[in-house]
Amino acid sequence: MMAVRRKQILIVDDSALVLDMMRAALDAAGYEVLIANNLTQLEEHRSRNRPDLVLMDVQMPEAFGDDVAMVLRAAREVDAPIYLLSTLDDAELKRRAADADIDGFISKQMGAEAIVLRVQQIIGAGGEPS
Amino acid sequence: MIDDIRAKFLPRFVASARERLERASKLIADGANAAPSIAADLHTIAGEASIMGLHDVATMARDGERALRIVGGIDDPTIVMTLYKLWRRIDELAPPQRRSG
Numbered sequence: 001m002m003a004v005r006r007k008q009i010l011i012v013d014d015s016a017l018v019l020d021m022m023r024a025a026l027d028a029a030g031y032e033v034l035i036a037n038n039l040t041q042l043e044e045h046r047s048r049n050r051p052d053l054v055l056m057d058v059q060m061p062e063a064f065g066d067d068v069a070m071v072l073r074a075a076r077e078v079d080a081p082i083y084l085l086s087t088l089d090d091a092e093l094k095r096r097a098a099d100a101d102i103d104g105f106i107s108k109q110m111g112a113e114a115i116v117l118r119v120q121q122i123i124g125a126g127g128e129p130s
Numbered sequence: 131m132i133d134d135i136r137a138k139f140l141p142r143f144v145a146s147a148r149e150r151l152e153r154a155s156k157l158i159a160d161g162a163n164a165a166p167s168i169a170a171d172l173h174t175i176a177g178e179a180s181i182m183g184l185h186d187v188a189t190m191a192r193d194g195e196r197a198l199r200i201v202g203g204i205d206d207p208t209i210v211m212t213l214y215k216l217w218r219r220i221d222e223l224a225p226p227q228r229r230s231g
Contacts, residue, residue: 006189017142024135059173087177087192108180109188113132115181 004030006127008049009119012042012065013057013085018108022055025112026119030126038062046072051080053108053123058086058096070100081122084113136182143182144224147175158210162219168209169198175216184223190216 009031019035026033034049036042045051049059054072056065063109065084074080084097084105097111104116120126150171159162176191194212 015174015175015178017139017146021135021139021181022140024138025132028131028135054209057171057177061170087173087188095215105167108177109185110180111185112135112181113183116132 004127006030007052007102007123007125008032008034009055009123010034010042010045010051010080011037011054011055011085012060012068014038014060014062015057018057022115023111025116029116029120031119032126034085039068040066047075051078051091052077052104053080053119054082055119056082057086058088058093066096066097066100067104069102070126073100073102083122132183139182141224143178144220145186146178147187147216148226150175151213151220155217158213162184165198168176169195170211172198187219188224190219 007030009026011019011022011033013022013035014037016037019037021031023035034045034051038060054069056069058065058072065086066084069082069115073082078099081103084093085102086093086105087108088096090105090107097105098101106115107117110118146223154171157168167218172175172191172195176188176195179187179191190212194209197206197208197212
């Protein structure tokens with residue numbers, strides 16, 4: 001039986017709790033989840049993997065996520081959709097995503113369950129574990 | 131499934147939030163001009179609470195962050211009350227352990 005590749009999601013957030021909980025929720029939905037707690041880890045994952053989706057926090061100690069996302073997109077270093085994932089107000093997230101020329105935003109205010117559903121809308125179901 | 135995940139992570143959320151609230155309270159008690167630091171901690175609490183589905187906690191934390199960043203800074207009279215309400219709500223989620231002896 002042929003192994004099915006699980007769709008891969010890269011999440012960048014300075015909160016280890018957010019990363020671990022989103023990894024648990026998305027893993028349960030069939031996705032493979034890469035997590036980055038800082039820009040060094042982001043670069044390591046980016047150079048080794050081709051994620052199907054990138055979720056980027058906005059307010060992080062090292063940089064604003066939308067600035068990082070803009071660099072990734074402008075340098076064409078990531079082909080996958082890039083979405084901001086933040087608790088900021090929707091209007092601000094919409095503006096930041098547009099300014100960064102990325103694909104959109106997902107509000108953390110939706111909660112983990114709704115975020116998983118939104119991810120499924122964006123890239124489809126996760127696939128079966130191989 | 132998501133309820134199991136939430137239950138698994140709740141103790142960690144509570145411990146993290148308590149630590150951040152203790153730090154914020156100490157900074158205010160010391161009279162430190164620490165609005166950006168406290169706002170960052172409240173922002174993190176809001177994000178973690180949102181992911182956990184604790185929307186009332188997230189709203190309180192966001193209101194506190196907004197007051198610090200936009201309204202009145204560290205002197206805004208609502209800050210201390212916001213921290214107090216948050217602390218009470220966190221204690222409702224997981225009562226603090228009492229030391230015996």
